[in-house]
Amino acid sequence: MRKSLLWLGAAALLALAWGLTPGPAQAQKPVPAPNQPLQKEFRIVRSMSKQAVACIQCHKLVSPGIFSDWAHSRHASANITCLDCHKAEEFDPDVAKEHYKVYEKGDNPWAKAAYRVPISGVVTPKDCSRCHPDEAKQYSVSKHANTLQIIWQIDPWLNFGLNSDFERTNGCFTCHGTVLKVDKNGKLDPQTWPNVGVGRLNLDGSRGSCSACHTRHRFSVAEARKPDTCGQCHLGPDHPQWEIYNESKHGSIMRSQGEKWNWNAAPGTWTPGVDYRTPTCAACHMSGSGVELTTHDVTRRLSWEMQAPLTIRPQDFKPWPSQTSWQEERTRMRNICLQCHSQAWADSHFTQMDGAVKEYNNVYYQPALKKLDELYKKGLLPKDAFFKAPLWVQFYELWHHEGRRARMGAAMMAPDYSWWHGFYECKKRYLEFMREADELIKHHQKAYVAPYFPAATGSTQKPPQIFGPRKK
Ligand code: HEC
Ligand code: HEC
Ligand code: HEC
Ligand code: HEC
Ligand code: HEC
Ligand code: HEC
Ligand code: HEC
Ligand code: HEC
Structure with a gap:
């Protein structure tokens, strides 16, 4: 956001006032890597409340790692203290009751009742929104923040309890986010915490976690601009965007x-061609570029729903329809490409991508779906067999694994994913699925359904915080 330049100006002035800028002695030191700010000595000489000073000083002793990360952040240079983010009200459900005790022990000078304030270990988008309202607002309407609402509408694993709560906590919810819970003593439930999933449901009603991409306590834009940040979640057999990116020419360059690139350019000023030569995930999906402003809504700039079984337009995606037309978003993404490519180059890329989408829809997905329906209608496959029926798994993997890879590989310039991990695998899967289905139909034989399925014990109750109390 351009207005951040003002922040930066203010921060620079403050830094001068506190003597944080490198003096002549420091100027002799070698220049650090671009995303490592200069080592600076932290001195508290301004008007912080004594409670805020106590947090810093005591934690400098009890958790030096946290102190040091914070001290190297832009927040520290802008006078943003621990208390600014962690402050809570006595009555907040997530207030850390245990923390009051640290003011009683008296084994260090900061353990004094005079410094006692309520705090929370949970810092939510609502807390950040006090100072970053635009980012928080954009994020709040994104698929990231609302992913729990989305997946609880469409996912069989959750809706039919096909995996255990334990498997979900370690798998699904680490990426998608948990619904935070506290016990009656105010202690966070370890089944739900720690967690920094993109769609975490917080106790203050806000959705998501900003530290999914801006890890504490650096909260660095440089980090968020790098593909590894997104690649924590965007990888694997079903959405290998990180692998795809690594394969692409953009990733290889x-x-x-x-x-040598300038990852640490001030927010909103990261410029293609000047600060970097090829785009990262953030550069194409989030960062400002040319006429496009930075957005924290990752659904912007997309014209397809390629994760869906049948590729559809974002405005037709019922669980979370986009508010804009796909043409508008295509134009936005194209504007990013035009910073470095000609119109003909970009347009031909999109023609190839749209071709891959249509081929997947028409040649693979729709005929396979028709066959699956035939099995259902003829009573050869029960509709609730899901993963218990190997034939159904074939169908699932056709769209959920190789079908996604074929489309996403084509969208993000990775030929190996589009073909060998994509369409090639689609063909193989399609043949296996169709052959087995045709055999069953020919002999009017029922599909194999396993009599058991391990750990199918997960709760099927949709989170009442989103969907309201369970209907009787
Ligand atoms: C006198 C020392 C002291 C002071 C002052 C202090 N803390 Fe702590 N704080 C601790 C200790 C000790 C822990 C527990 C660390 C552990 O679990 O290893 C802790 C834990 C925390 C946690 C984690 C809580 C949780 O539930 O996960 C947060 C967040 C925190 N402090 C923030 C603050 C903030 C903000 C302030 C200032 C308002 C502050 N602390 C002041 C000593 C202190
Ligand atoms: C810009 C906001 C911000 C500031 C400033 C901040 N924190 Fe945090 N802190 C967070 C976030 C976000 C988390 C992760 C918790 C979450 O995901 O809700 C966190 C987590 C923590 C935790 C628990 C995490 C762990 O690894 O145990 C402690 C303890 C903590 N902070 C202490 C501090 C202290 C001490 C300071 C000041 C030196 C500080 N924080 C400054 C936002 C902040
Ligand atoms: C009390 C106000 C305040 C709160 C609360 C706050 N910030 Fe900030 N934040 C700032 C200021 C001021 C800057 C400095 C702007 C600059 O230097 O460009 C900043 C800068 C940033 C930056 C840019 C850092 C960089 O490397 O350029 C990020 C990212 C950020 N904040 C994220 C967060 C997140 C996430 C939270 C909540 C966990 C949060 N902030 C809470 C005031 C705040
Ligand atoms: C490694 C992180 C990760 C894990 C683990 C994970 N997901 Fe996802 N999930 C993602 C990402 C990233 C996407 C977005 C894919 C895309 O849009 O291309 C996604 C997409 C989805 C979608 C599609 C949403 C839509 O908009 O159509 C559903 C449903 C889903 N996940 C459910 C689950 C469930 C249920 C589990 C556990 C059984 C799970 N995920 C495990 C990261 C993960
Ligand atoms: C999906 C990853 C992701 C999440 C989640 C995320 N951010 Fe960011 N954020 C970024 C990226 C990437 C940038 C860098 C944009 C650029 O290149 O200037 C950024 C930049 C920022 C900046 C610098 C100013 C700007 O807008 O460019 C602030 C402040 C910020 N984020 C705050 C937040 C807050 C507050 C949240 C939670 C509501 C949040 N971010 C969640 C990826 C994320
Ligand atoms: C903590 C995990 C996590 C991180 C980190 C993360 N994402 Fe996501 N992302 C998800 C999940 C989960 C979804 C699926 C949301 C849904 O459709 O329900 C998703 C969806 C998306 C989508 C598809 C949105 C749509 O409308 O279909 C895009 C684009 C995206 N992420 C980009 C990014 C970028 C760029 C970054 C890094 C700057 C990033 N993500 C970081 C988990 C993550
Ligand atoms: C050169 C620009 C570019 C880069 C770099 C890039 N993407 Fe994409 N991404 C695209 C385009 C183009 C699409 C398809 C957009 C559409 O739907 O029209 C797309 C689609 C997506 C989708 C949506 C798939 C769906 O479900 O519909 C996700 C998620 C995604 N990218 C994540 C990432 C991640 C994570 C990275 C980095 C590891 C990344 N992208 C790197 C351009 C890029
Ligand atoms: C920051 C500049 C930059 C941006 C933005 C950018 N590209 Fe590129 N792109 C490059 C460079 C540099 C190359 C390598 C050119 C070469 O091979 O000489 C490249 C290569 C490509 C290639 C060739 C891939 C191959 O395997 O040979 C395609 C296709 C492409 N880009 C499409 C896009 C599309 C589509 C977008 C927008 C979604 C985009 N690029 C955005 C800089 C950029």
Whole structure:
């Protein structure tokens, strides 16, 4: 956001006032890597409340790692203290009751009743929104923040209890987010915490976690601009965007030359061609570029729903329809490409991508779906067999694994994903699925359904915080 330049100006002035800028002695030191701010001595000489000073000083002793990360952040240079983010009210459900005790022990000078304030270990988008309202607002309407609402509408694992709560906590919810819970003593339930999933449901009603991409306590834009940040979640057999990016020419150039790029450019000023030569995930999906402003809503700039079984337009995606037309979003993404490519180059890329989408829909998905329906209608496959029926798994993997890879590989310039991990695998799967289905139909034989399914014990109750109390 351009207004951040003002923040930066203010921060620079403050830094001068506190003597944080490098003096002549420091100027002799070698220049650090671009995303490592200069080592600076932290001195508290301004008007912080004594409670806020106590947090810093005591934690400098009890958790030096946290102190040091914070001290190296832009927040520290802008006078943003621990208390600014962690402050809570006595009555907040997530207030850390245990923490009051640290003011009683008296084994260090900061353990004094005079410094006692209510705090929370949970810092939510609502807390950040006090100072970053635009980012929080954009994020709040994104698929990231609302993913629990989305997946609880469409996912069989959850809706039919096909995996255990334990498997979900370690798998699904680490990426998608948990519904935070506290016990009656105010202690966070370890089944739900710690967690920084993109769609975490917080006790203050806000959705998501900003530290999914801006890890504490650096909260760095440089980090968020790098593909590894997104790649924590966007990888694997079903959405290998990180692997796809690494394969692409963009990724390969970034790996060979990225060390010299200016990752730490001030927010909103990261400029293609000047600060970096090829785009990262953030550059195409989030960062400002040319006429496009930075957005924290990752659904912007997309014209398809390629994760869906049948590829549809974002405005037709019922669980979370986009508010804009796909043409508008295509134009936005194209504007990003035009910073470095000609119109003909970009347009031809999108023609190829749209071709891959249509081929997947028409040649693979729809005929396979028709066959599956035939099995259902003829009573050869029960509708609630899901993963208990190997034939159904074939169908699932056709769209959920290789079908996604074929489409996403084409969208993000990765030929190996589009073909060998994509369409090639689609063909193989399609043949296996169709052959087995045709056999069953020919002999009017029922599909194999396993009599058991391990750990199918997960709760099927949709989170009442989103969907309201369970209907009787
Ligand atoms: C006198 C020392 C002291 C002071 C002052 C202090 N803390 Fe702590 N704080 C601790 C200790 C000790 C822990 C527990 C660390 C552990 O679990 O290893 C802790 C834990 C925390 C946690 C984690 C709580 C949780 O539930 O996960 C947060 C967040 C925190 N402090 C923030 C603050 C903030 C903000 C302030 C200032 C308002 C502050 N602390 C002041 C000593 C202190
Ligand atoms: C810009 C906001 C911000 C500031 C400033 C901040 N924190 Fe945090 N802190 C967070 C977030 C976000 C988390 C992760 C919790 C979450 O996801 O809700 C966190 C987590 C923590 C935790 C628990 C995490 C762990 O690894 O145990 C402690 C303890 C903590 N902070 C202490 C501090 C202290 C001490 C300071 C000041 C030196 C500080 N924080 C400054 C936002 C902040
Ligand atoms: C009390 C106000 C305040 C709160 C609360 C706050 N911030 Fe900030 N934040 C700032 C200021 C001021 C800056 C400095 C702007 C600059 O230097 O460009 C900043 C800068 C940032 C930056 C840019 C850092 C960089 O490397 O350029 C990020 C990212 C950020 N904040 C994220 C967060 C997140 C996430 C939270 C909540 C966990 C949060 N902030 C809470 C005031 C705040
Ligand atoms: C490694 C992180 C990760 C894990 C683990 C994970 N997901 Fe996802 N999930 C994602 C990402 C990233 C996407 C977005 C894919 C895309 O849009 O291309 C996604 C997409 C989805 C979607 C599609 C949403 C839509 O908008 O159509 C559903 C449903 C889903 N996940 C459910 C689950 C469930 C249920 C589990 C556990 C059984 C799970 N996920 C495990 C990261 C993960
Ligand atoms: C999906 C990853 C992701 C999440 C989640 C995320 N951010 Fe960011 N954020 C970014 C990226 C990437 C940038 C860098 C944009 C650029 O290149 O200037 C950024 C930049 C920022 C900046 C610098 C100013 C700006 O807008 O460019 C602030 C402040 C910020 N984020 C705050 C937040 C807050 C507050 C939240 C939670 C409501 C949040 N971010 C959640 C990825 C994320
Ligand atoms: C903590 C995990 C996590 C991180 C980190 C993360 N994402 Fe996501 N992302 C998800 C999940 C989960 C979804 C699926 C949301 C849904 O459709 O329900 C998703 C969806 C998306 C989508 C598809 C949105 C749509 O409308 O279909 C895009 C684009 C995206 N993320 C980009 C990014 C970028 C860029 C970054 C890094 C700057 C990033 N993500 C970081 C988990 C993550
Ligand atoms: C050169 C620009 C570019 C880069 C770099 C890039 N993407 Fe994409 N991404 C695209 C385009 C183009 C699409 C398809 C947009 C559409 O739907 O029209 C897309 C689609 C997506 C989708 C949506 C798939 C769906 O479900 O519909 C996700 C998620 C995604 N990208 C994540 C990432 C991640 C994570 C990275 C980095 C590891 C990344 N992208 C790197 C351009 C890029
Ligand atoms: C920051 C500049 C930059 C941006 C933004 C950018 N690209 Fe690129 N792109 C490059 C560079 C540099 C190359 C390598 C050119 C070469 O091979 O000489 C490249 C290569 C490509 C290639 C060739 C891939 C191959 O395997 O040969 C395609 C296709 C492409 N880009 C499409 C896009 C599309 C589509 C977008 C927008 C969604 C985009 N690019 C955004 C800089 C960029």
